[in-house]
Amino acid sequence: MNTAPLAWVNGSDAPEKPSLNIGYMALTDCASVVVAATQGFAQQHGLTLNLKRQGSWAGLRDKLASGELDAAHCLYGLVYAVHLGIGGVPASDMAVLMGLNQNAQAINLSPALQHKGVTSPEALAQLVHQPGARLTFAQTFPTGTHAMWLYFWLASQGIHPLHDVNSVVVPPAQMAAHLQAGRIDGFCVGEPWAAAAVSQGLGFTLATSQSIWPDHPEKVLASARAFVEHYPNSARALVKAVLAASRFIEQSPENLRSTAQLLSGSAYLDTPLENIEPRLLGDYQDGLGNAWHDRHALRLFDQGRANLPYLSDGMWFMTQFRRWGLLRDDPDYLGVARQVQQLRLYREAAASLGVPCPDSAMRSSLLIDGSRWDGSDPYAYARSFRLHALGDTPDARIGL
């Protein structure tokens, strides 16, 4: 009966808890988690992963915080919002176990705007600044990555995301339906839902998230900090299983294609293959007649570059929370990131799989507005933007 706890005391690295409940949202970037759970990667590391599909990010957040889910495919920003106590729930210590992917989110506009000729950033900015025009944009969670990409992109086009437009929260898979019903004029969402809207003739992709920040951080494998503390071996085995799965997926185009087929199944994304496969392989069509092969399409592995939980990636989301008034005061950016990002755990797992690990926990990126982010001065970075809401009170802005 007592073999599990005893093995742990005796210094075995066998998972203390061999069966884990893993939450995910129906999105292309949950691929590594689904493949790890179903294709024998978890078993090889002594784990059974019970996949639990969630209907909304808020629901996923609540189950993660309550411990009903041991870990989950999660928005980067959501983890930090829960950790810092922004939004509906009290602060609760969280952990980022690894990055799951970079890129592959998109901002789409409605067919109505398309027919009006609003098909460029300039045309959109012009329309927004006309008196009486009040557009509504949807994102997937108030502090999530999509809210941050939408705000960052709008601001880079001279549109204040909190003053010039309305913003609402809609679950990813329901974006197209809301667009069709005329309740929203545009949205920012993860694939395959932007591609699905385009293929249904419901508008067009105006900007990809990778055009805002090439190889930007996006989803992470997240858990409550208590999970890592109570079950360190399970946490490490989980990272190994998911990392091995992400490596397998990117090993060949055939593997990518089979991954798209798996994801399209009713148990997972439940959407036709043609909505998933092209953008997963980097082949984009924007719905305006433009087609291209995207050099910064979905990255699930990229020789481990997509998976290291960089401190600078975590800190960036806090700078944007500060910028948009979600945080009234500056947090200890580096200190908080060091608590949340489980760098040591990740490095141990990566080393045991022979996955290369960059030495630095900071990386330097050039974003669409010309700003450079390298994690060195978060306080100044949060104050460096022409459009911001540094002095605003958070509650009135985004329906928190």
Added chain:
Amino acid sequence: MLRILLIDDTRNKLGRLKAALREAGFEVIEAPDLTIDLPACVETVRPDVVLIDTDSPDRDVMEQVVLVSRDQPRPIVLFTDEHDPSVMRQAIQAGVSAYIVEGIHAARLQPILDVAMARFESDQALKAQLLARDQQLAERKRIEQAKGLLMKMKDCNEEQAYTLMRRQAMSRQQKLIQVAEQIIAMHEMLG
């Protein structure tokens, strides 16, 4: 309010626990003795705790406890006059969460039941984890077996065999274990 199924298996039917339980504020449902089908009774009554008051837990009592633990797992608390440690050990092995000898005071009931329920929960969690471990091991063996068969059939190495199986599984929206079972079944048929 905690719902308790109380089985009075004492010779004199004194009902010594009933009063104490009611006094402590529990909802008590009584069953006459252990001639009943206990698992069926537990299923109908859906108690939070099963409480057996018995002079001495004999074979019949143990058997019922084993059946409940298997079919309708619930915390089981045994009140008895039997001091014999070997009997106590047997009872715990059969699935009893708490074994209380003599001395029933209303004030002590709540902590006894709390401990029994906590103990029961942690036992259940451990059981589930062990079951998961067994199943995982069994699946791993089947996948290994299928991989071996495929390596022979396709004259390929281990990694290639895994990749072939995984691609097959993913393109059919199946789990790896399902494809492994298909390979083993096919091999047995052509055998």
